[in-house]
Amino acid sequence: MYNDILVATDLSPRACNALSHAIKLAHLFNAKITLINVHEEFMNKEELVMSRVSVENIQESYKTTSVQAKEEIKHLMHNLDGDDIDIDIVLREGKASEEIVELSEIIKPDLIIMGSNGRDSLSDYILGTTTTNVVDKTSYPLLVIPSVNND
Numbered sequence: 001m002y003n004d005i006l007v008a009t010d011l012s013p014r015a016c017n018a019l020s021h022a023i024k025l026a027h028l029f030n031a032k033i034t035l036i037n038v039h040e041e042f043m044n045k046e047e048l049v050m051s052r053v054s055v056e057n058i059q060e061s062y063k064t065t066s067v068q069a070k071e072e073i074k075h076l077m078h079n080l081d082g083d084d085i086d087i088d089i090v091l092r093e094g095k096a097s098e099e100i101v102e103l104s105e106i107i108k109p110d111l112i113i114m115g116s117n118g119r120d121s122l123s124d125y126i127l128g129t130t131t132t133n134v135v136d137k138t139s140y141p142l143l144v145i146p147s148v149n150n151d
Contacts, residue, residue, distance in 0.1 A: 001029055001110070002025055002026075002029040002031045002110045002111050003029070003031050003032065003110055004031060004032050004034065004107060004108070004109045004110050004111075005022050005025060005026055005031050005032070005033050005034070005109055005110065005111050005112075005113060006033075006034050006036065006100070006103065006104055006107060006109035006111070006112045006113070006140075007019055007022045007033055007034070007035050007036070007112075007113045007114070008035075008036050008037075008038075008096070008100045008112070008113075008114045008115075008130070008134070009035055009036070009037050009073065009115075010037065010038070010096070011037065011069065011072055011073070011076075012115070013147070014115035014116065014145075014147040015114075015115045016076060016080075016115075017115055017145055017147065018113050018114055018115035018145040019035070019076060019077075019080060019082075019113075020080050021113060021143070021145050022113045023077070023080050023081065023082040023085060025111070025113075026082070026085045027084075027085070031085075031110070032085070032086040032087070032088070033082070033085055033086070033087045033088075034087070034088045034089075034090060034103070034107055034109065035073055035087060035088070035089050035090065036090045036091075036092060036099065036100055036103050037069050037073065037089070037090070037091050037092070038091075038092045038093070038094060038095075038096040038099045038100070039065065039066075039069075039091065039092070039093050040093070040094065040095060040096060066091050069091060070089050070091070073089050074089075090103060096130045097130045097133035097134050097137065098133075098137075100112070100114075100130070100134050100138075101134060101137045101138050104138055104140050108140070109140055110140075110141070111140070111141050111142075111143060112134070112138060112140050112141065112142045112143070113142075113143045113145065114130070114131050114134060114142065114143075114144055114145070115131075115144075115145050115146075115147060116131055116144050116145065116146045116147055131144055
């Protein structure tokens with residue numbers, strides 16, 4: 001039923017809870033998991049040049065952040081008993097909801113799993129949360145996992 005599962009993670013406790021559920025489903029259905037981690041703070045080369053910062057230094061910082069994110073994801077998979085699951089880790093720059101929807105259009109998952117991130121700020125009420133934006137834009141089934149203890 002589920003062969004390919006897309007899991008969006010920002011490495012928060014809420015996202016880790018969602019990943020835990022994804023791992024359980026992957027074990028149940030022998031599914032592959034694609035994890036997407038989006039960094040909105042990354043700028044493309046043109047933006048870096050316009051901000052008059054050292055492109056090389058910032059890009060090296062982004063590379064370090066990317067390596068750390070991949071290592072943290074691998075560590076999470078291990079801690080959640082997901083070592084035996086086929087995974088792809090995708091790191092992207094941009095607006096999280098847009099990148100999640102764009103990747104889903106490419107890989108065509110059987111299911112997208114995300115944690116509920118709540119409405120923590122005024123902008124969440126005005127612009128919507130990442131999860132609500134993905135719900136509105138995706139054409140794939142989406143499982144939203146509520147946070148543990150409403151954190």
